[in-house]
Amino acid sequence: MNRTWRDELLPASFRGISFLIDQAAVPMGLKGQLHEFPQRDDPFFEQLGKQSQVHALTVWIIGDDCFERRDKFLEAIQTPGPGELVHPWLGRLQVKAGACEMNHSRRDGGMVAFDVTFYPDKPRQFPVARVNTRQQVVKSSESLLDSALARYKAAMAKVDQARLGVIGLRNSLSNVYAVIQRQFAPLVGLFNGISGFVQSLMNSPGALGALFSSYFSDFKGLDFSSSGSSYRSFIGTATQHSEAVSGINSVAQAGGADNMSAAQATADLVQDALLVQVGLIISEMPVASQPTSADATPSVDQQAVQPVVRPEVPVADDVLELRDSLSEAIYEASLKAEYFHYQALNTFRQDLVKHLTAVAQSGVRLVDITPAETLPALVLAYRRFGDATRVGEVVQRNRIRHPGFVPPVPLKIARE
Structure with a gap:
């Protein structure tokens, strides 16, 4: 037997106290202000948001126990705070009780009537403090740089410049100078090759710290x-x-003790400078906003004319891999650091891990899929994401040789 609309009605109640409702009306639509202007026939209606759904109800409590249930209902509507109103037609609503008028009549014995108003209630939105992980990374990077420069100055002050040898320093710092060439290109022009770099260290040991500053x-x-x-x-x-x-956590053993001390201090400074630079770079990585899903997937022909615009989001797996590798590299560097510099490195590592974790949480994870047959990468991207423009993502992630022929092998694909 088919259910009718009467079967769909819910038994009315407020905070568990049942009653009867014969009819109910509630304001709907948009509230606004009608503007009428002199000498003009066309008015203008200014929409001012949705109407407040205020429920003005006449409810009845009927039965031999009506007085007992009346008292319970009065207690329910006079208790401060929100409560659940089960509306026969609208379902379960979170409301607050307002003004109420109670009516008794000798003619209507065994019944109590209430004219009560219920107002919609939503939890208050209190301000929530959010940690600015990007700014924390910037601050700890600056502190690490200050500590690194002080560490380098203290180490070089103990080195006897007269005992430094060009050949020993060249052999020890070849890898360090290669890193400067790759990651600090603007500084390379100040030296005449590695020989000029070594001569600068021997003649003016504090110059390198000033250059990085x-x-x-x-x-x-x-x-x-x-x-x-x-x-x-x-x-x-x-x-x-x-x-x-x-790669430059330690230097090659070459020359005497002063050569080794100078080489290790230089390597430590360059290593710390690398960490400061990577910290400032990572601080520019924002926590992505969550993308909204499209209502409908446009066809490939439509996407050819108007490509799908989607916000940039990170791949969580890549961010977490970077986080773990950087954390391990910083930990290894901190094992040979003095107490004051160890603190700076550890604080920097914690802030970096915190920010990269937040970035990863805003990204998408990778999943393994295996196509049932060989098919073009464009078709795979459209079937998976509804976005044919993401074909490059599929090809590059899995190093597919020819985008027209994706073999039926396990592939790494973004979950969404």
């Missing part, structure tokens, strides 16, 4: 909002820095 005072990093910048490019740059940090 000047370098970071003008450092602008990468602009995430600029054309061509993306999470992928930021992650790629940061990954190169992480590998370079691990």
